[in-house]
Amino acid sequence: MTRSVPALALPALVVLAAEPLYLLVDTAVIGHLGTVELGGLAVGGGLLAPVAGLLNFLAYGTTARAARRAGAGDRAGAVAEGVQATWLALGLGLLGVLGLQLAAGPLTRLLAGGDGPVAQAAEGWLRVACLGLPLLLVALAGNGWLRGVAELGRPVRFVVAGSLVSLVLNPLLVYPAGLGLEGSAVANVCGQAVSAVLFLAALRREGVPLRPRLPAVLAQLTIGRDLLLRAAVLQGAFAVAAAVVARSSTAELGAHQIALQLWLFLALVLDAYAVAAQTLVGQALGAGRVADARAAAARVVWWGLGTGVVVAVVLLLARPVVAPLFTADPAVLGQAAVVWWFLAFVQPLAGVVFALDGVLMGAGDVGYLRTVTIGSALVGFVPLSLLSVPLGWGLPGVWTGLTLFIALRLVAVLARVSGDRWTRATVVR
Incomplete structure (x- = not known):
């Protein structure tokens, strides 16, 4: 490579x-x-x-x-x-x-x-x-x-x-x-x-x-089905979180919108490593070089982790400058200061998760990714978001759910890549 x-x-x-x-x-x-x-x-x-x-x-x-x-x-x-x-x-x-x-x-x-x-x-x-x-x-x-x-x-x-x-x-x-x-x-x-x-x-x-060629189109639809379900659950989970925050104060809703847009933008940065992983891992496994695929996985993980740490530090240092660019409302800024810690803390975890997502996609192991994403959303993100209303947790409860969602995915993809099954997955017919 x-x-x-x-x-x-x-x-x-x-x-x-x-x-x-x-x-x-x-x-x-x-x-x-x-x-x-x-x-x-x-x-x-x-x-x-x-x-x-x-x-x-x-x-x-x-x-x-x-x-x-x-x-x-x-x-x-x-x-x-x-x-x-x-x-x-x-x-x-x-x-x-x-x-x-x-x-x-x-x-x-x-x-x-x-x-x-x-x-x-x-x-x-x-x-x-x-x-x-x-x-x-x-x-x-x-x-x-x-x-x-x-x-x-x-x-x-x-x-x-x-x-x-x-x-x-x-x-x-x-x-x-x-x-x-x-x-x-x-x-x-x-x-x-x-x-x-x-x-x-x-x-x-x-x-x-x-x-x-109909067989090839159908094969792509099989992968697409898993990725489509995964994306649909992700969007649904974020919609639930937004609906929960909307029932809290206007200040919390404003802070959530700011943090969410930053999260989505930063996800693009970290997701670039997923693209690199797909190419490196897919080509290595296609050539039968399992050791190279594992080495590529390790490289993208370290890059994702390092970038996530840097992004987290920059977020914490830049908050007094960045947050006021979105609003001058003191109440919204106060809530943003709370959610900012969650936004920063989750970046290193997300860097590793996104990189390993790319590894498993490159290996064609999308069925496992689908199951892990849906399971993590239904076990972590959605329940904590919904509980935030009756328990009065508000914005911190929702973002705790998001952090747990990423953490559960991290554990699951690390466990998968530590084994051998992902190297035997196939995307070619």
């Missing part, structure tokens, strides 16, 4: 961070239109983002399958996994577009609390923005097979190119072109189209057959 962990993780981080950073800019642009438009973006985005997040298995599952084939010296087979993932992406994306077009009105009215201006704005945005779903999923599949063959530079260029198109078009379509909120959606779709075309062109240049 010639690629270092940082050489794989840093490009992955750029790709992972591109969409959240664009959304921040998009929010700032729409925010100057008015509160109705900003509310419409929040409602519409709140419906589209979970759909895209649940289908992220197109990247992670494809990376594992492609890496195993690439490690065995079968580059054409690795690229073929990308072909089948792309067909799956197009199929799921078109189904998603159809479903969202049919349900856009009822869903936006439900989330907005009635058929008011915000719901109408959200519906208009969602009907345009969802057209980019197949394009976004094609890009996810492209990321997957390129990571599998350890080519991290091209995904960065393709994703950044699309993001730049969106960033340039966004203010132009919203303001001078007079499209308003829907201009934001058009800009987003245009950027997604650029990225998708670049990924498709890269696939075409490989010279492999481009026809769909």
Whole structure:
């Protein structure tokens, strides 16, 4: 293995961070239109983002399958996994577009609390923005097979190119072109189209057959099913936590929102090691080099742990500066000071957990990951969150549940990687 962990993780981080950073800019642009438009973006985005997040298995599952084939010296087979993932992406994306077009009105009215201006704005945005779903999923599949063959530079260029198109078009379509909120959606779709075309062109240049193969698509759906269930439970657990905090004080809700957004952003940083682990472990096991796979697992764990420790220290030192960037309310800042300790403490644990998640994904051991994640959520995170209401634990109770959730996963994945079963898992048929 010639690629270092940082050489794989840093490009992955750029790709992972591109969409959240664009959304921040998009929010700032729409925010100057008015509160109705900003509310419409929040409602519409709140419906589209979970759909895209649940289908992220197109990247992670494809990376594992492609890496195993690439490690065995079968580059054409690795690229073929990308072909089948792309067909799956197009199929799921078109189904998603159809479903969202049919349900856009009822869903936006439900989330907005009635058929008011915000719901109408959200519906208009969602009907345009969802057209980019197949394009976004094609890009996810492209990321997957390129990571599998350890080519991290091209995904960065393709994703950044699309993001730049969106960033340039966004203010132009919203303001001078007079499209308003829907201009934001058009800009987003245009950027997604650029990225998708670049990924498709890269696939075409490989010279492999481009026809769909049903057995390969079904095999990818098997991995996707496990990762989809895992993602759905994660989102559900966080939704329960948010609902619990919403029943506490407004200050606690504000502090939770600040801490949660920081947690989600930092998770992107640490998740870059999971991407590196998938590539290194998948290729090593594909070549039959179990010792190298174990060595790669150890390397990504140390990188994840070290980065988590650094992030924790920076969080604690920077809290007096960072927290006031989000709010000037003394009550919210007081609650943020409480939750900040949980946010910092969990970073080293999360660094190791995310790295080992990548190890097991690279080995194709996604069924175990699914079971562990669901079990940890149902045993730790959700019960403690729900108990926080009758027992008056409030925000600390919810974040204790999150910490326990990560700790339980840590114990489970460490136990798995300490044995041999994960090295015998397979993702190739």
